[in-house]
Amino acid sequence: IEVIFGEHLPSMVALDNLRMIDCFHEKKKEECLPTQFLCSNSTLCIDHHQVCDMSLDCPDGYDEHQNCDKVNVEGSRCNFESGMCGWNNDNENRMNWTLHSGPTETDHTGPSVDHTYKNITGKYIYVEMSGSARLGAASILASPLFNPPPPVVSNISSRHYNACYVTFYYHQYGPHSGSLTLMLKEQYHAQIKELWRSFGDQGNVWKRVIRPLPPVSQRYNLYFEAKKSYSMRGDVALDDYAMSPQCFGIGDFTKEELNNYDYANAGSNYDPMGNGV
Numbered sequence: 001i002e003v004i005f006g007e008h009l010p011s012m013v014a015l016d017n018l019r020m021i022d023c024f025h026e027k028k029k030e031e032c033l034p035t036q037f038l039c040s041n042s043t044l045c046i047d048h049h050q051v052c053d054m055s056l057d058c059p060d061g062y063d064e065h066q067n068c069d070k071v072n073v074e075g076s077r078c079n080f081e082s083g084m085c086g087w088n089n090d091n092e093n094r095m096n097w098t099l100h101s102g103p104t105e106t107d108h109t110g111p112s113v114d115h116t117y118k119n120i121t122g123k124y125i126y127v128e129m130s131g132s133a134r135l136g137a138a139s140i141l142a143s144p145l146f147n148p149p150p151p152v153v154s155n156i157s158s159r160h161y162n163a164c165y166v167t168f169y170y171h172q173y174g175p176h177s178g179s180l181t182l183m184l185k186e187q188y189h190a191q192i193k194e195l196w197r198s199f200g201d202q203g204n205v206w207k208r209v210i211r212p213l214p215p216v217s218q219r220y221n222l223y224f225e226a227k228k229s230y231s232m233r234g235d236v237a238l239d240d241y242a243m244s245p246q247c248f249g250i251g252d253f254t255k256e257e258l259n260n261y262d263y264a265n266a267g268s269n270y271d272p273m274g275n276g277v
Contacts, residue, residue: 001015031045032045033045035048036048037050037051037063037066039057039058039059039062039063040058040060040062041060041062042058042059042060042062044058044059046058046063049167049210049244050063051063051064051066051244052064052066052067052068052071052077052242052244052245053208053240053242054077054079054116054167054240054241054242055208066245067250067251070250071243071245071250073146073243073248074086074144075087075143075146076146076243076247076248077241077242077243078240078241079116079123079239079240080099080114080116080123080124080238080239081116081122081123083099084097084099084125085241086143086144087125087141087143087144089139089140089142090140090142094137095128095129095137095138095139095226095228096127096139097125097139097141097224097226097238098125098126098127098128099123099124099125100124100125100126101114101120101121101122101123101124102120102121104126104128104235104237105130106128106129106130106233106235107233108174109129109173109174109175109177109233109234110126110128110171110173110174110237111124111126111171111173111204111206111237112204114239115206115239115240116239116240124171124238124239125237125238125239126171126236126237126238127139127226127235127236127237128235129174129178129228129234129235129236134228135228135229136178136227136228137227137228138227138228139225139227140223140224140225141223141225141226142221142223143221143223144221145187145221146219146220146221146222146243146247147219147263147264147266147267147268148216148217148219148220148266149164149213149216149246149247149248149249149266150249150253150257150258150261150266151215151217151259151261152253152257152259152261153213153246153247154214154215154216158257160246160253160257162212163212163244163246163251164212164213164243164244164246164247165210165212165213165243165247166210166211166213166222166241166242166243166244167208167209167240167242167244168238168239168240168241168242169206169207169208169209169238170198170206170207170209170237170238170239171202171204171205171206171207171235171236171237171238171239172198172200172201172207172236173201173202173203173204173235174201174235175201175233175234176229176230176233176234177200177229177233177234177236178226178227178228178229178234178236179197179198179199179225179226179227179229180197180199180224180225180226180227180236181194181196181197181198181223181224181225181227182194182195182196182197182209182211182222182223183195183222183223183225184213184214184216184220184221184222185223186216186218186219187218187219187220187267188218189218195211195213195214196211206239213247218267219267248263249263249266
């Protein structure tokens with residue numbers, strides 16, 4: 001755009017609302033993959049796992065307004081800004097998960113900012129490894145008791161297969177970082193199922209994890225276990241934990257797919273000697 005002023009003053013030129021029409025290829029809705037979600041008023045496609053994951057991935061935050069607020073189950077979503085959301089420490093352990101903001105006590109380990117707001121005032125939860133606990137000592141964080149998800153999410157032939165999942169962000173930084181493990185235990189089963197594990201220094205960054213829940217027919221708890229390595233420089237932190245709405249029967253299910261499933265009563269009639277209802 002070139003402007004050439006005339007011989008007489010004053011003279012002015014103004015422009016507004018510039019647009020380029022049909023100059024670029026625009027991605028249409030049908031171009032999103034079946035495993036993707038189309039952001040509102042946008043051509044941006046994001047992965048379905050990024051919906052209701054406590055992180056704004058669409059420009060207008062549309063991905064965090066998809067039935068996310070309908071998940072009103074204690075412990076199912078937490079950014080730790082107002083507490084631990086029903087998660088509790090195992091009192092038998094010498095190390096505890098604690099709420100914190102800003103850098104941790106020990107240099108060269110732990111996050112300096114939270115994941116939610118990415119500043120020193122935002123909160124996260126972490127285990128301080130500088131105490132007197134021995135090598136291999138564990139700190140366990142336990143969830144509230146959840147009712148089982150609808151069986152359709154465990155049906156490999158269903159379009160909702162693996163639609164019940166957990167997402168979270170973890171920070172595992174330090175030359176002597178130990179391990180962080182996510183586990184699941186059903187109410188009447190002694191066996192603990194390991195869903196995910198990380199070991200060693202993962203860098204001074206928040207990393208995202210997505211893990212589908214295995215088939216669950218009973219009420220269950222989730223556990224995060226952090227283990228200490230050789231020295232105090234191995235702090236472990238968590239932030240922005242969320243379970244997908246499908247874990248609670250919320251989403252684009254048909255009545256036939258839910259088959260009379262009701263989260264409030266799911267697992268309540270489980271017979272330890274027989275089958276869950």
